[in-house]
Amino acid sequence: MPASADRSRPDACPGAIAVHQAADGGLARVRVPGGTLTNAQLSVLATASAELGSGGLELTSRANIQIRGLAAGAEVELADRLWQAGLLPSLSHERVRNIIASPLGDDQHLVDSLDRALCAEPSLAGLPGRFLITVDDGRGDVSGLGGDIGLHGNALLLAGTDTGLRFADPVPAVIVAASEFLAIRGVAWRISEVPDGVRRIASTLGTPGADLISVPPPVATPIGQAGDLTVAGVPLGRLTRKQADVLCDIAPWVRITPWRSVVVPGQADTGLITDPRSPWLGVTACTGRPGCAKSLADVQADAAAWVRNRTEDVPVHWSGCERRCGRPAGHVVEMIATGEGYRRNG
Numbered sequence: 001m002p003a004s005a006d007r008s009r010p011d012a013c014p015g016a017i018a019v020h021q022a023a024d025g026g027l028a029r030v031r032v033p034g035g036t037l038t039n040a041q042l043s044v045l046a047t048a049s050a051e052l053g054s055g056g057l058e059l060t061s062r063a064n065i066q067i068r069g070l071a072a073g074a075e076v077e078l079a080d081r082l083w084q085a086g087l088l089p090s091l092s093h094e095r096v097r098n099i100i101a102s103p104l105g106d107d108q109h110l111v112d113s114l115d116r117a118l119c120a121e122p123s124l125a126g127l128p129g130r131f132l133i134t135v136d137d138g139r140g141d142v143s144g145l146g147g148d149i150g151l152h153g154n155a156l157l158l159a160g161t162d163t164g165l166r167f168a169d170p171v172p173a174v175i176v177a178a179s180e181f182l183a184i185r186g187v188a189w190r191i192s193e194v195p196d197g198v199r200r201i202a203s204t205l206g207t208p209g210a211d212l213i214s215v216p217p218p219v220a221t222p223i224g225q226a227g228d229l230t231v232a233g234v235p236l237g238r239l240t241r242k243q244a245d246v247l248c249d250i251a252p253w254v255r256i257t258p259w260r261s262v263v264v265p266g267q268a269d270t271g272l273i274t275d276p277r278s279p280w281l282g283v284t285a286c287t288g289r290p291g292c293a294k295s296l297a298d299v300q301a302d303a304a305a306w307v308r309n310r311t312e313d314v315p316v317h318w319s320g321c322e323r324r325c326g327r328p329a330g331h332v333v334e335m336i337a338t339g340e341g342y343r344r345n346g
Contacts, residue, residue, distance in 0.1 A: 011189055013129025014066075015095040016082055019075045023293040024054060026070030028078055030087055033099040034111035034135070035063035035256040039248040044085040046244035048078055057244060058287075059237040059260040061328050062132065063100055068291060090119040096127040100145060103221045103257040104229060105137035110151075113171050124178055128189040131181075133174060144218035145258060145329045148191045149177050156205070157215060159191040163202040164209020173205050180204045217330045220259045223276045225267060233261045233273035235280045236300060237326075246271050259328065260284060279310040285318035286325040288337075295320025297337035306335075318342075 013029070014020035020027040030045065037045070045065055049055055054069025070078065082088040090097070099114055101107050114133060118124055134147035134157070143152045143160075150157030156165040156173055167173045180201045181191055191197045202208035223233050234243070237260030247254050251264035264270060273280055283306075286292065288299030303318040315332045319325065322336060334345040 011128045011130055013095060015129070016088055017075060017079050017091065017094060019070060022068065022287070022291055024069050024291040026053075026068075026072070026075055028053075028067045028070060028075060029060070030065045030067070030082060031094060031097040032064050032087075032256060033097050033115045034101040034108045035103060035258075036108050036111075037254050037256070039252055039254065041085050041087055042244055042254050043248045044081055044087070046239075046241050046248070048081050050241050052078055055241055057239040059234055059239060059256055059262075061258050061260070061284075061326055062098060063103075063256040063258045064098075065256065068287070089115075090125075092122070092125040093119045095129040096124060096131060098129075098131060099133045099135065100142050100147070100258055101135040102137040102139055102141050103231070103255055103261075103263050104141075104226055105135075105139070107135050107137050110171075111135055114174055117171050117175050118178070121175055121179065123182060124175070126182055127178060130189050131178070133178075139219070140216060141219045141221060142258065143215045148181065149174050150215075152215065156202075158198045158201055161198055161212040161214050162209070163198065163205075163212065165202060165206050176205055177201050218258075220282075220330075221257050221261060221263070223261065223278070223281060224274050226263075228266060230264050230266065230268045230270060230274065231257070231261055232264070232270040233259075233278065233281050235273065236260075236283065236285050236303060238300075243271060279307050282313075282315040283307055283310075283318075284316075284326060284328055286320050288318075288320040292320055292325075294323065295337065296339040297342070299335075299337060302342075303335075 014027050016028050016030045049057055049067045052074040053067045058066035099111050101111050132147045134142045134150040136143040136152045138153045143150050151170050154166045156163050188194045221231055223231050250268045255263040285299045285303040288295045297320050299318040299320045317327050317332045318335045320337045335342045
């Protein structure tokens with residue numbers, strides 16, 4: 001679709017350096033390509049939030065982590081801690097390191113190669129903060145998340161469609177595709193907003209297929225035991241300092257998923273949600289009051305109260321206003337605050 005008029009301004013996605021000033025203080029978003037953190041890195045984030053922010057860690061729908069409640073100037077100390085922990089490898093590219101991978105897959109090496117190549121190309125620092133790359137190992141869990149560039153096995157996806165192009169070494173192809181988007185984007189933030197963008201970009205890499213096939217909707221990573229991995233849900237995507245400390249103690253690494261859950265190796269007692277029948281599963285919410293000045297309700301409290309009497313088994317997202325921040329991809333029932341209650345959408 002054509003780019004809307006407001007695309008002429010820079011996108012305001014927060015980063016770890018350029019933080020967003022929310023009602024409760026500075027909001028830093030730390031990109032975690034592939035969602036994987038060592039236990040030492042998770043400990044650094046949890047400690048930084050406790051000492052510099054409001055405590056706790058927010059998991060995002062792109063498998064990143066947010067720290068809220070930063071005092072004025074605290075982002076300088078936060079950036080130094082992130083740098084020392086290896087979580088801020090590029091000051092110029094830190095907002096564009098948006099790479100999601102299959103949480104149960106083994107593609108972190110490919111994610112790391114993509115991340116290094118992305119940061120090594122100076123011009124790609126100009127990508128919008130909403131530009132997204134997905135790496136799906138073939139199970140179909142993240143290809144449907146609306147990525148601008150996607151890898152599904154060896155298949156190249158653009159704007160959620162299969163181009164018909166296949167690559168044994170996909171890293172150079174991704175960099176070329178991202179660079180071509182920059183060359184033709186105009187004021188667009190996403191490939192889907194560029195007229196005939198998919199074919200124009202694909203043609204720089206080869207001859208695209210005759211039919212551009214849309215990928216199916218995403219498949220959420222199931223909660224519970226998955227082979228030699230444990231998948232645990234995090235209520236409303238808010239990880240407390242205590243919960244983070246437990247994860248650091250029991251696992252050498254933790255992987256954040258786009259569904260606000262975590263993956264750890266082994267059969268681990270995480271203290272989080274591992275029962276697939278839990279009423280907390282599939283329930284998400286934006287920050288709401290008092291953290292967001294635009295919110296019309298304390299959606300965190302309202303969502304928690306609703307969970308205690310939940311009667312339907314469908315994903316539900318609670319939003320404090322019509323912006324619907326943090327809405328997961330796919331079919332979701334939305335509860336949108338109006339100031340006089342909630343409007344149900346879906």
